[in-house]
Amino acid sequence: MSAIIIDGKAVAARLREGIARDVAAMTAQGSRAPGLAVVLCGDNAASAIYVRNKGRAAEKVGFRFQLQTCEADTSTADLLRLVAGLNTDEAVDGLLVQLPLPSHVDPDVIADAIAPDKDADGFNPANFGRLAEGRAAPAGATPLGCMELLRSYDVPISGSRAVVVGRSLLVGRPLALLLTNADATVTMCHSRTRDLPGVCREADILVTATGRPGAIDAGYVKPGACVIDVGTTPRDGTVVGDVDRESVEPVAGWLTPVPGGVGPMTIAMLLRNTLSLATARRRSTVVV
Ligand code: NAP
Numbered sequence: 193m194s195a196i197i198i199d200g201k202a203v204a205a206r207l208r209e210g211i212a213r214d215v216a217a218m219t220a221q222g223s224r225a226p227g228l229a230v231v232l233c234g235d236n237a238a239s240a241i242y243v244r245n246k247g248r249a250a251e252k253v254g255f256r257f258q259l260q261t262c263e264a265d266t267s268t269a270d271l272l273r274l275v276a277g278l279n280t281d282e283a284v285d286g287l288l289v290q291l292p293l294p295s296h297v298d299p300d301v302i303a304d305a306i307a308p309d310k311d312a313d314g315f316n317p318a319n320f321g322r323l324a325e326g327r328a329a330p331a332g333a334t335p336l337g338c339m340e341l342l343r344s345y346d347v348p349i350s351g352s353r354a355v356v357v358g359r360s361l362l363v364g365r366p367l368a369l370l371l372t373n374a375d376a377t378v379t380m381c382h383s384r385t386r387d388l389p390g391v392c393r394e395a396d397i398l399v400t401a402t403g404r405p406g407a408i409d410a411g412y413v414k415p416g417a418c419v420i421d422v423g424t425t426p427r428d429g430t431v432v433g434d435v436d437r438e439s440v441e442p443v444a445g446w447l448t449p450v451p452g453g454v455g456p457m458t459i460a461m462l463l464r465n466t467l468s469l470a471t472a473r474r475r476s477t478v479v480v
Pocket residue numbers: 334357358359360361362363364381382383384385388401402403404422423424425454455456458
């Protein structure tokens with residue numbers, strides 16, 4: 193047996209094509225194109241590349257893209273003023289503040305300030321709370337990307353046992369909620385979990401998001417399980433995942449490669465979130 197390799201690039205490309213068609217239909221009916229604004233604070237080189245890629249992808253599907261940059265020493269008060277301006281800017285449907293922020297800025301304070309109905313990456317705690325209640329809400333692009341990959345490959349979710357390794361706000365926690373809302377029985381693991389391999393071996397769906405290259409080997413995987421590798425650690429000019437592919441591929445039923453699995457989905461889901469927010473704002477209802 194060898195795992196089906198989940199092609200995130202292809203799924204993301206199909207999603208972007210669908211979004212571009214929806215935007216074209218929207219503008220043909222006289223609506224303005226969805227607007228995405230990204231705030232980039234400071235001079236983190238990787239963040240600058242991510243933001244540039246987001247801008248290109250947004251413009252390619254027909255969105256209006258707005259980049260707001262500010263210096264690394266920008267005060268929290270000034271950053272909050274910038275976010276407040278975008279919250280009330282009628283041309284902006286989706287708003288994202290690129291992380292990490294400079295160390296003197298508390299990301300929670302910024303997340304609190306993003307208007308929930310423009311929250312393109314599910315940062316605002318009101319949206320996280322809605323998700324926790326099992327209600328519709330914008331969620332983070334990366335966890336949504338994982339869900340989309342499972343659905344695209346018809347991986348059974350309802351009734352399955354899912355294990356998520358990692359409990360960050362960016363990935364693990366929202367993904368555990370999304371899986372729960374899709375009727376999986378979910379265990380969230382972290383650095384204090386006892387017998388991690390044993391817990392992981394119970395999983396029909398195993399998601400790893402720790403950033404520990406190669407840590408998940410065949411000893412963590414139930415035969416036939418779907419293994420979603422969110423981890424990305426830069427190495428030798430590329431990125432490596434949390435999964436030891438050589439050992440896991442013969443055991444798993446499905447496997448996301450790194451690169452080319454979850455990574456390409458993140459921007460596609462950000463675009464889809466923004467389109468959903470734009471559509472909801474036009475209908476004046478709450479979201480997604
Ligand atoms: P993070 O905030 O550093 O969280 C890492 C999580 O892993 C924490 O919950 C931590 O547990 C857990 N962990 C660390 N060592 C562990 C161990 N030995 N056993 C079990 N759990 C352990 O990282 P993140 O932001 O969630 O990102 C995780 C990875 O995903 C990184 O490689 C990141 O680059 C990648 N990522 C990729 C994408 C994408 O688009 N593909 C997007 C976002 C993130 P504690 O809570 O106990 O410390």
